[in-house]
Amino acid sequence: MDRHGRTYAAEAGIRMRDTPQPLYQLLVLSSLLSARIRASVAVAAARELFAAGMRAPRSMASATWQQRVDALGEGGYRRYDERTATQLGTAAELLKGEYRGDLRRMREASDGDRAALREALQDMPGIGPAGSAIFLREVQGVWEEFAPFLDDKALQGAGRLGLPDDTAKLARLVGTEEIAGFAAGLVRAALDQHVVDDVREASG
Template sequence: MSPRRAHQDLVRALLDRHGRTYAAEAGIRLRDTPQPLYQLLVLADLLGARIRASVAVAAARALFDAGLGTPRRMADAPWRQRVEALGAGGYRRYDESTATRLGDGARLLLDRYGGDLRRMREAADGDLGALRGALQELPGVGLAGSGIFVREVQGVWPEFAPYLDAKALQGARRLGLPEDPDRLRRLVPAAETAALASALVRAALDRSVAEEVRERAGQFA
């Protein structure tokens, strides 16, 4: 079997089992409109902390279920409401500080971009560094959060694709896949790049994922 065919089988097995973006897992129907983009930003903020991804996803769902899925509603909500929603999602370690920065970040987003992240995209004009820099000006997003946002949004903002961050490339290495983003992208349709990135992150975070995928890929041979 050629190396490319082996890589394709691995990617097929990976996407079959774990090809779901974190946005989809959090119930976000991602498209290029203000509300889902803001919800992705909230999720990226939560995922960027030193806490399990499953807890961050659950906390994002709890915030949205509490009606805090737009920057205006997040900014206007009492601090205690944000704390309680985060707690309901199991995000208790950083709930009070996170509740503060989510409110501050929503207000800054409203003041600077009218609550619409598409304006940030326009200002970045396809420059990845400019986009990540603008994201990091929002309280709490940071280096990790900005990378997570780009990794997930590339499906609807294709000018930033392929974006596979260090964690995704760590997953590729664990699976024996190429560690070059362009080579990885050529293994899937362009529309699946974000799903591939998320699946690779899961392989990086959980060794058993990589073992399962290799076993399943062997069944395709």
């Protein structure tokens, strides 16, 4: 937690709160992170989109496709930039139409049912099983009814660190406010052997 427990949302400059704008920004970040691309590139691309003013469904939808492509490119997100630019625009329009641009309405519709929320998230273009898992990992600090949520990637990281590969046991190691950062740290351990080595060295 001390060395690698920063959420990906925080890395992208998102101050997580239960308000429409940061929740939408997390959805965008989740879409970018779910592609087969380095997490650091996805985070950089999200920051560029937000810096270019695309921080809400309305501004994302009103931006041109080329503006979205350009922002993604500035963040180094070039392999999937054209497809992703299209998906971001389509998802923003859908979110505006279905939920009036507010993901809290999706939360209310799911009524605390994690599977229902994941299904609704996956109706958004660019959000598949991986993207919905990322969103839940990061949002659980503010949408506490869905906590604890540790997906297969987080549990894989726990195993590499010699921690239990059981969600309930892992959740008891941290509080609800820390679970999102803990999950992010576990994912980093799954993705990067250097994180595992660093934690073992620090704890040894």
